């Protein structure tokens with residue numbers, strides 16, 4: 001190698017050897033300088049990074065698995081380098097609780113990443129690097145809007161408006177599946193679930209719903225895979241700047257997807273501005289417009305928010321509100337066809353508690369422990385959000401004795417917690433029973449606390465309540481009426497495809513009506 005370099009450079013072999021020794025010594029000195037930390041603290045452990053690419057090669061196609069493996073050697077707090085940027089990786093439930101709950105103010109930042117700047121014109125509540133007073137005011141506003149809609153009563157039934165929207169969409173979905181079975185015999189459930197779930201969030205955000213065959217809407221909602229693939233934690237383009245300028249199909253698609261999403265929500269918001277009637281607030285967009293028109297200060301902080309900052313919240317709620325739930329439901333169906341006995345057990349529970357004369361309601365949830373245990377196990381086992389959205393530190397800090405500098409990007413490994421053998425017996429086994437108390441009739445609350453899928457602390461998901469409600473109602477409405485299966489169960493491929501939300505390969509399903517269709521209530 002040395003003689004080859006010397007041949008091409010015209011330098012002698014000794015000169016090349018000397019230059020490489022000097023380069024290595026300088027590199028090692030720089031590295032040890034980086035590791036210098038204040039007295040009384042330890043430098044973070046981690047694998048040795050290569051120049052320019054850092055530890056990129058160790059991340060593999062499945063960073064959640066490689067980083068779990070790495071945590072077994074280096075511990076819960078470890079540092080890697082992606083490209084030239086240092087990244088802190090957190091594992092272990094107690095360490096993550098310490099960081100996100102007890103030291104929550106320090107770990108609530110978001111890093112300024114290239115892909116994040118492309119989302120919602122860089123104004124996203126979720127992805128922008130803002131974590132100061134403006135972010136807090138926007139988050140409170142979004143949270144309140146969701147709570148108001150989650151508790152608003154329905155005009156026609158004694159449930160909430162949200163429950164009514166979800167139950168109606170779930171019912172349409174069952175009818176659609178039935179029609180597909182009659183016409184084609186099989187169907188790709190993901191293709192239809194995504195539209196139904198998007199319709200629920202559309203109803204809440206914009207007061208509209210779309211037909212399953214509306215091609216424009218279909219094109220829009222089917223773009224989420226590209227979004228998830230590029231916004232995933234550890235995207236090299238976020239850490240090696242040159243990659244942002246090289247031709248890259250994933251990035252090109254990502255820019256396209258973001259433009260489409262933003263223009264879709266902006267168009268609807270503009271229509272709302274035209275028809276807005278402050279005496280009749282119909283949906284979240286209306287209530288946000290009301291807030292922006294009244295130019296109310298945020299009650300807690302005196303922060304004045306621009307119209308754009310308020311209205312952009314709709315974009316975030318719409319995006320976050322359907323990809324996550326669609327993914328949860330499609331993983332649920334995969335586990336059900338892979339485990340027909342578990343499907344039968346859920347159906348037996350539904351038959352016993354609800355029967356066939358009426359549809360499932362949210363108030364049935366506490367009496368359906370096995371169904372609830374199945375949902376928890378689906379969240380745990382799939383861990384389809386393997387990492388939270390990346391965080392960053394807002395000041396220098398110390399965690400478990402390690403010095404953590406201000407501004408470092410933080411990856412929180414939810415997948416590791418959900419598969420940690422110290423927390424779970426046979427973590428790779430799919431077993432809803434692990435969440436039941438010994439009597440088999442109630443849920444063990446301590447076990448629920450160990451599942452990490454909505455994040456923790458100040459950045460914890462604000463849609464959790466709606467998310468859990470939606471997964472429960474869609475699933476129970478489908479399973480009360482349909483028994484799902486696939487033709488070739490041995491060929492079922494459940495390996496997750498890495499992304500912000502991990503998807504599975506699409507499969508064709510079939511379903512059998514469990515009893516004659518009853519009229520919708």
Ligand code: HEM
Pocket residue numbers: 125126127139142146316317318320321322324325328385387388389390453454455456458459460461462463464466467468471
């Ligand atoms: C099963 C469903 C869902 C799951 C598993 C989920 C999970 C998550 C996770 C892991 C985060 C990141 C937390 C962090 O960075 O530490 C998050 C953030 C967020 N989620 Fe969800 N989510 C779900 C549904 C929803 C829904 C239905 C909405 C809205 C209607 C929503 C709105 C948001 C927003 C706005 C944020 C950003 C919060 C912030 O940065 O302050 N999510 N979610």
